[in-house]
Amino acid sequence: MRPRIMIIFGDTAGVGPELCARVINDLPIEARSIQVILTGDGRVLDEAKVSTGQVIDLPAYKTFDDIKNSNENKGFWDFRTVDVDSVPRGKVSALAGQEVLNSLMQAIDLAKRGLIDGIVFAPFNKESMHLAGAKHSSELELFKDEFNRPDIAGEFNILDNLWLARVTSHIPVADIAKNLTIEKIVHTIELLAGEQEQAGIAPKLAIAALNPHGGENGMFGDEEGRLISPSIAMVKKKHSAWILDGPMPSDTLFPRALKGGYTGVVGMYHDQLQIASKLIGLERGVTFHPGMGVPIATAAHGTAFDIRGTGQANHQALKNAVALVAGMVTNELG
DSSP, X not given: OOOEEEEEOOOTTTTHHHHHHHHHTSOOGGGTTSEEEEEEOXXXXXXXXXXXXXXXXOOEXXXXXXXXXXXXXXXXXXXXXXXXXXXXXXXXXXXXXXXXXXXXXXXXXXXXXXXXXXXXXXXXXXXXXXXXXXXXXXXXXXXXXXTTOTTOXXXXXXXXXXXXXXXXXXXXXXXXXXXXXHHHHHHHHHHHHHHHHHTTOOOEEEEEOSSGXXXXXXXXXXXXXXXXXXXXXXXXXXXXXXXXEEEEXXXXXXXXXXXXXXXXXXXXXXXXXXXXXXXXXXGGOEEEETTSSSOEEEESSOOOGGGXXXXXXXXXXXXXXXXXXXXXXXXXXX
């Protein structure tokens, strides 16, 4: 079966539909040998075509069976779940959140049944989803629940050819050190390297230190010697083909990594990676949800309510997300 990925509009109130309108007309080369299904409300797509000036000529499907029986490389599934005319544009609302939840759960169900091989979603608003009754604090927690991966600590951020993974994620800074364990560090390194291999990348990873100057041999903290170095040694012994360097102070790590020295960075906490990556290239970055059985990705930026309907939104990050997911499904299934 030819690989199939689904692109979801994201929040109707934001720029997601406009990004999707541009992306479906500008698919990356990685997506040209698979079936790409754009999914959302046709009335919203019509709006997006007007604001972006895109002429979109796609086969239209009313049911998923129509998609399965199609030989077309790309198409549009007009999936209507709420009264979109009542969704306030450019604002947080429960109705917009409900539409996102409905679309996301549909895609998850199709992925779990083996009917799609990857998911790309345009940005959506977490507050709107909570107003709609979402049980989870974020989409990551939803995916972890639905795909039974409670061990996943956080998303990967991907900027150009550099993949970023963190050992701890949404916890207070005061709790970071006590939440670091050899088991968690090893798991994160193996998860990042394993996903890179699935994408056809030979892992060469820089592992960040926790403390300033890498702890200065215990003067500023002992986590490097007690936890991080032993973790690196354990992974090296098990996976001799992987190149792992560290622990390295993050202020010197990133300049080296950005010069092409590494395929990925493993950080110890959220902002250690997020600040650097967003300063470097928020407009083209990708957020990837690892370990879910199917690749799932989105643009690293948000819904941009302030420019919704203006046609100004840059679709490069979402295009990069499509390229990543398409490349992973073809490498896995091809």
